[in-house]
Ligand SMILES: CCCCCCCCCCCCC/C=C/[C@@H](O)[C@H](COP(=O)(O)O)NC(=O)CCCCCCCCCCCCCCC
Ligand SMILES: Nc1ncnc2c1ncn2[C@@H]1O[C@H](COP(=O)(O)OP(=O)(O)O)[C@@H](O)[C@H]1O
């Protein structure tokens with residue numbers, strides 16, 4: 001609970017022609033109507049921040065955390081009317097009384113429905129120019145003393161992702177907010193796939209920036225983290241391809257402006273896919289650590305993943321949908337339906353190291369939310385573990401007996417390092433997964449009937465538990481391996497040659513008869529929306545390797561009298 005603290009400034013100012021007591025402390029800006037006694041609004045959450053977008057209500061006490069003030073703007077007087085910094089004319093003087101000489105406008109974060117944030121503003125008028133100046137400089141001083149706010153950002157826009165609106169979204173919705181907040185930007189509109197990754201790896205002068213902004217989908221975000229993680233390792237003298245060395249965490253935060261097809265990384269870390277909300281989280285300098293999985297094949301580095309690593313169903317959906325990019329985001333629904341009807345299963349062996357000593361399980365009712373204590377606790381545990389990393393590597397070996405192995409036929413093998421919530425599935429693939437607990441949830445969907453698989457899929461969109469089915473297993477792990485059956489041994493390989501040729505003939509015949517049940521031997525891995533080139537993989541979680549300009553999904557406000565600073 002935040003209290004106003006020691007007052008830095010207190011004045012009587014006017015808002016829309018009504019007198020207000022306005023006070024500023026290090027933590028809060030409060031404006032309380034003078035003429036009537038303060039009205040406690042029962043539907044105002046903490047800090048009286050309005051729940052729904054509305055114009056400031058002069059009858060109610062308002063307060064805004066200083067950390068959520070975007071900027072303060074002086075209104076200039078000219079010929080009896082006032083002019084805004086942006087040049088638009090407004091007859092504030094006439095409206096607010098002839099004795100008003102100066103005004104200033106505070107832009108701040110206002111919370112709306114479904115975790116959306118908006119930029120709201122309130123204009124205060126003062127009778128004395130010096131008072132007005134004092135207010136503006138005091139608020140600016142408070143904002144400047146906040147060192148977590150970015151001042152210079154490197155922005156990458158994928159003009160090709162989602163509905164191809166990335167450039168328009170950035171220019172119309174995001175850039176004006178950055179300008180208002182006094183953030184300078186260096187913008188790169190990508191010209192080809194991996195442009196952003198390679199620029200970050202080789203060219204970008206990272207010292208000049210306080211963060212990187214990614215305008216695009218999960219695939220574009222993946223490019224950014226590949227560039228940033230690689231560059232960080234090189235700068236810190238760590239071999240980025242090594243399976244033995246602990247990776248160095250990236251210091252630059254990444255902001256995601258959603259402009260892709262799924263945008264699950266943004267949705268699962270902010271609670272909504274809204275460019276303005278994301279821009280505001282960047283401006284206020286939020287920070288949310290994120291786990292990253294590294295994927296290797298035979299000790300050769302393949303890729304990183306932060307959301308979904310999916311073999312079988314989600315791998316097949318992705319491979320099929322890439323050929324239908326022209327359909328936009330709807331390609332996933334089309335390919336999803338097609339792959340559901342095709343109903344392929346795949347044989348293989350999954351081995352995993354259960355996450356030990358951590359709090360939380362994939363079947364918990366609790367969710368990863370802003371300030372998550374489970375992420376804090378397990379994150380601490382992980383950093384202690386990584387200090388004695390070499391010992392852990394030894395205990396990671398099969399000889400320690402901690403590894404568990406499952407052989408079988410699977411419709412899907414999914415590893416969700418975060419909930420993977422997205423508009424298609426607002427609770428996600430693993431609703432209780434954590435953004436920064438150093439683990440991933442390994443979900444095994446064994447071969448079952450189409451009807452049962454549909455039951456499982458439908459539960460991603462309802463309140464029912466998608467894991468409460470006999471053919472589903474879920475384990476919280478910090479490392480796992482997968483080996484498709486046909487890679488298992490030489491004798492298997494011989495058998496495989498024979499079987500594969502048979503299957504290839506069948507798959508030719510059966511391309512148009514997906515219901516006949518003859519399955520290909522291999523699927524591919526969907527790694528945050530990119531196809532992996534190998535099927536046999538070794539995956540390990542690197543706890544809190546990167547940081548986002550986000551704060552996790554905020555709990556819905558608690559209506560608590562005591563937490564209302566206006567009631568004090
Ligand atoms: C019957 C309805 C079932 C709905 C089930 C929805 C489950 C959705 C879980 C989505 C998890 C998403 C994980 C994130 C993956 C992204 O990294 C990645 C890349 O994102 P980007 O394009 O922004 O770069 N996106 C994806 O791989 C897309 C996965 C989308 C899967 C959609 C599956 C739809 C299934 C429809 C089945 C229909 C059966 C209907 C039978 C009558
Ligand atoms: N200028 C570009 N032209 C073509 N592809 C690009 C460009 N910039 C990025 N990409 C690639 O586009 C792919 C999809 O990007 P993404 O932003 O995730 O959109 P979507 O969510 O629609 O898949 C990614 O693999 C990324 O590497």
Ligand SMILES: [Ca+2]
Nearest residue numbers: 291417434439
């Ligand atoms: Ca995690």
